[in-house]
Amino acid sequence: EDKNRKVIRLLDQNDMVIDVYNISQISGLDAREGLLLLCKNNIYLIDNFFQRADGEVVEIWKVPRKERDEYLILVAQAAGMETEPTVSLDGDMHNCRKWANTDLKEIYKRRFLFRDVALELFFADGQNALLTVSLKERDELYTKLASRVTLYEDSTESIIGAGEKEYLTNTLSGAFKLSNLFGTSILSELTQRWERRDITNFQYLMYLNTVAGRSYNDLTQYPVFPWILADYTSEDLNLENPDTFRDLSKPMGAQTSERRLEFADRYRQWGETNDPAPAFHYGTHYSSAMIVCSFLIRLEPFTQHYLKLQGGTFDHADRLFDSIGKAWESASEKNMGDVRELIPEFFYLPEFLENVNKFNFGVKQGTGEAIDSVVLPPWAHGDPKVFIMRHREALESDYVSANLHHWIDLIFGFKQQGQAAIDALNVFHHVSYEGAVDLDKITDVVEKTATIGIINNFGQTPRQLFKKPHPTRMLSSTDVATLGFYPFQDHTDKLVQSIRPVKGLYNDRLGVSSNQQLFIPSDGQRYIEWGFTDFSLRLFSSESGKLLNVFEKLHVGYISTACFPDSRTLVTGGTDSMVCMWKVKADKGTDFIPLECLRGHTSSVTALTASRSNSILVSGSEDKSAIVWDLNRMKYVRSLMGHENGVQLVCINDSTGDIITCSGHVIRVWTINGELLLSKSTGSSSEPILSCVFYEERPKEWSGKEQIITGHKKGIIKVSPGISAIAFVCEL
Incomplete structure (x- = not known):
């Protein structure tokens, strides 16, 4: 214990260390060495400590280089990664992150530099x-962590599963206990769900990237997405015309006949030489750290990663990513050294297309044109949000759905390697493939450093997932008889008034609650109620209505609103202008333990809503503002201002992160980053909005068919199909 006293002081009271591992945390192009502590109650990641062979814990800078991670140091030499001790934002050299054991939700085996040394952990x-850990410790550590995994209450929170609870419970829960999560049965299940259209094209591509070892944390193995459009010049995007789309059956190096002939000739000529290295079509890759950083150069921390790759300065302005249309022309036709594909951000993140940080990227030669925000195709009308919306719509179109399996064959499937890859003009440098080199068998330091540099800089081909042609997707159908139900957005005329009042719906069973009551997730067996004259919050049994507990002095004054972001967290708002977060403790009974009091409003808090998938909490107040809070760090993020009256209602679209605020008769829609998308009156000032909700066709899945539903006096419900459509009125 004396040898470990440096880290013991960072632990929670009564927690006890069970296992200690020397690890490195990979983040982008940087790596931080430190310790992973598996304790009785929690899991800790602590920077810049090292446990020596005799058990003593010392600062990382006191450790001889020969005892540290050899590969991390070689990578640093090859690619400019940071391995020196880093300081956290609050100036702490030994930044400590902590999670309860029950918060570990998913763990995947990963490769780093094609070595089986990495694990990726996901928390609630x-x-x-x-x-990364030592080669001999990886599988042992995986087994220990897998035993701590607890499933999500809501399967849509999982990065690998979004669907029926039965699927998650029966299939994935067992898989976590296996030595390899990604068994063929899991992949087969995912593929079948895509075939049946149970999941979107975007979701399926993300799943395949995950299964193939791609990670947002590693820029050298970043998720890869396809170019899907070939039309970046029209004023209007016609998704019914096949010519609008890229040929998904061919790699980017074979989109034109001229390129196909030239790359085929290059492969043939290589084979005629005496070079022992295997022949290849392309000397560059479709996914690399430089490609990712070039696309995301306008956003931090990717700007800094790009500068590291470029030696501290931006590349010449003419070579920077500044136009989507020109990038397509370069990768599909004009530049024989450019065969890049896209990244997921092209389908959900408009901010990466704007120079929000006002970086000086220089000017182009000849024209003197300054590089600023990315030039968009005409059909985007100069708006990054419109580009993302139409691009995502194109990804989910019937044409892409009918042809996406061809691209999967190239990137993840049977055309990735072997004769099929040669025939498809889809062969890259041999070092980019898994299993091509074994770094641990290279003894020469110079050769090992050079090989690491190639792997790190050139790009890494994803793990091959399919050895046979990928199945096709079912055709889409709007026929009610085929679907077995009426799609809500197309059949609002089928809505009828309920025979009896319905005040609350919980999971699969009906539950009745008033405006000042909430069921406690995840089973709804208990509910809370507030609004009492003694300012208390009370706990009741849902079945019997019996009073179980009374909680007093949670606020100085009345509790005015509350919400449950999840089964472990309660948030309350009060007339004292405070937003308070509580840990739900449910051992023998139910108790609420204070976590944080958030200060930002100057008047009563009137509304609360939370999105765990977006990690945000939004509060509305009589002070005419709404505030977005970070749900994880319990910190202020930004204010949403400009309301004429107090904000009475707030809600969040889980799939997009968009936020609704309602003030009087006016509804406003904001992006998760606080940009106002829409401000609209729903009626006269004497008809305030009484309730509001986002309707998502499938919870937490993008569909492009989200609707906003508002409730008003006299039983009127107004439904707006999307934020730009004109609301229509249904009398219920």
């Missing part, structure tokens, strides 16, 4: 970590 609060 949305945070994650990519760790």
Whole structure:
């Protein structure tokens, strides 16, 4: 214990260390060495400590280089990664991150530099970590961590499963206990769900990237997505015309006949030489750290990663990513050294297309044109949000759905390697493939450093997932008889008034609650109620209505609103202008333990809503503002201002992160980053909005068919199909 006293002081009271591992945390192009502590109650990641062979814990800078991670140091030499001790934002050299054992939700085996040394951990609060350990310890550590995994209450929170609870419970829960999560049965299940259209094209591509070892934490193995459009010049995007789309059956190097002939000739000529290295079509890759950083150069921390790759300065302005249309022309036709594909951000993140940080990227030669925000195709009308919306719509179109399996064959499937890859003009440098080199068998330091540099800089081909042609997707159908139900957004005329009042619906069973009551997730067996004259919050049994407990002095004054982001967290708002977060403790009974009091409002808090998938909490107040809070860090993020009256209602679209605020008769829609998308009156000032909700066709899945539903006096419900459509009125 004396040898470990440096880290013991960082532990929770009564927690006890069970195992200690020397690890490195990979983040982008940087790596932080430190310790992973598996304790009785929690899991800790602590920076800049090292446990020596005799058990003593010392600062990392006191450790001889020969005892540290050899590969991390070689990578640093090859690619400019940071391995020196890092300081956290609050100035702490030994930054400590902590999660309860029950918060570990998913763990995946990963490779780093094609070595089986990495694990990726996902936690209930949305945070994650990519760790490397010694080769001999990886599987042992995986087994210990897998035994601590607890399933999500809601399967849509999982990065690998979004669907029926039965699927998650019966299939994935067992898989976590196996030595390899990604068994063929799991992959087969995912593929079948895509075939049946149970999941979107975007979701399926993300799943395949995950299964193939791609990670947002590692820029050298970043998720890869396809170019899907070939039309970046039209004023209007016609998704019914096949010519609008890229040929998904061919790699980017074979999109034109001229390129196909030239790359085929290059492969043939290589084979005629005496070079022992295997022949290849392309001397560059479709996914690399430089490609990712070039696309995301306008956003931090990718700007800094790009500068590291470029030696501290931006590349010449003419070579920077500044136009989507020109990038397509370069990768599909004009530049024989460019065969890049896209990244997921092209389908959900408009901010990466804007120079929000006002970086000086220089000017182009000849024209003197300054590089600023990315030039969009005409059909985006100069708006990054419109580009993302139409691009995502194109990804989910019937044409892409009918042809996406061809691209999967190239990137993840049977055309990735072997004769099929040669025939498809889809062969890259041999070092980019898994299993091509074994770094641990290379004894020459110079050769090992050079090989690491190639792997790190050139790009890494994803793990091959399919050895046979990928199945096709079912055709889409709007026929009610085929679907077995009426799609809500197309059949609002089928809505009828309920025979009896319905005040609350909980999971699969009907539950009645008033405006000042909430069921406690995840089973709804108990509910809370507030609004009493003694300012208390009370706990009741849902079945019998019996009073179970009374909680007093949670606020100085009345509790005015509350919400449950999840079964472990309660948030309350009061007339004292405070937003308070509580840990739900449910051992023998139910108790609420204070976590944090959030200060930002100047008047009564009137509304609360939370999105665990977006890790945000939104509060509305009589002070005419709404505030977005970080749900994980319990910190202020931004205010949403400009309301004429107090904010009475707030809600969040789980799939997009968009936020609704309602003030009087006016509804406003904001992006998760606080940009106002829409401000609209729903009627006269004497008809305030009484209730509001986002309707998502499938919870937490993008569909492009989200609707906003507002409730008003006299039983009127107004339904707006999307934020730009004109609301229509249904009398219920």
